[in-house]
Amino acid sequence: MPTAPRFLRSLRCRLAGPTATALIGVAGFTFLALPPAAQAAEAPAFAAAMAEFDRALGGDEAAVEPAAERLARLSAAEPADPVLRAYAGAATALRARTTLLPWKKMRHAEDGLALLDKALAQLAAAHDAPLYRGVPASLEARFTAATTFLAMPSMFNRQARGLKLLDEVTASPLLEGAPLPFKGAVWMRAGQEALKAEDKAAARAWFGRITASRAPQAADAQARLKDL
Numbered sequence: 001m002p003t004a005p006r007f008l009r010s011l012r013c014r015l016a017g018p019t020a021t022a023l024i025g026v027a028g029f030t031f032l033a034l035p036p037a038a039q040a041a042e043a044p045a046f047a048a049a050m051a052e053f054d055r056a057l058g059g060d061e062a063a064v065e066p067a068a069e070r071l072a073r074l075s076a077a078e079p080a081d082p083v084l085r086a087y088a089g090a091a092t093a094l095r096a097r098t099t100l101l102p103w104k105k106m107r108h109a110e111d112g113l114a115l116l117d118k119a120l121a122q123l124a125a126a127h128d129a130p131l132y133r134g135v136p137a138s139l140e141a142r143f144t145a146a147t148t149f150l151a152m153p154s155m156f157n158r159q160a161r162g163l164k165l166l167d168e169v170t171a172s173p174l175l176e177g178a179p180l181p182f183k184g185a186v187w188m189r190a191g192q193e194a195l196k197a198e199d200k201a202a203a204r205a206w207f208g209r210i211t212a213s214r215a216p217q218a219a220d221a222q223a224r225l226k227d228l
Helices: 004-014 017-028 036-057 061-077 082-098 102-121 137-151 159-171 173-177 180-196 200-213 218-227
Strands: none
Touching: 036 061, 036 082, 061 082, 082 102, 082 137, 102 137, 137 159, 137 173, 137 180, 159 180, 180 200, 180 218, 200 218
16 A cells, blocks of 8 residues: 555545546536436535535535535435435545545545445446436446546556446447537546547547537537647
């Protein structure tokens, strides 16, 4: 295991800046809605939680704790919802960047990963339905887990699983019917991972798909294409 100083640098780096653009493309796609039965009572609470979550992903450390607490409460109230649990896990993992204590960083990261594992384990065929503004819950939960895993330091050994989940999302026939902002977020993440793997041809293909579709991420994708 890395020494404490190296661990601090690694975990802070991977759960700070990169996470702001990596986690589920959340900053660009956070219009997840609650199931219809809970919408009237819980929509304001969910909107508040996601607003905090967006600020946390953007680098506002003061928003991390409120986001994690709000999402944890929503998930506890809807334990059968894998997407809420996945978001709660992602927010819990972000807590690792709010403390300098190595044991707390480790605990927050592991607690977040455990929630994500539980969310993935509870996915079933019924979650392929587009219950969240057109996004199948199975895709949303997998993409949330994939991007969180990929943002973790290598010591957690989640990169391979994160890539596998991302491949499952990009290859899923359900993605075609998802809203364009979500598809753009998925394609952007796939392009970023292709760049990490030094596969420029694949990166160009993903970024080109974004620009051709005029997804909300098109300007970012176009800028990345110019750099290739």
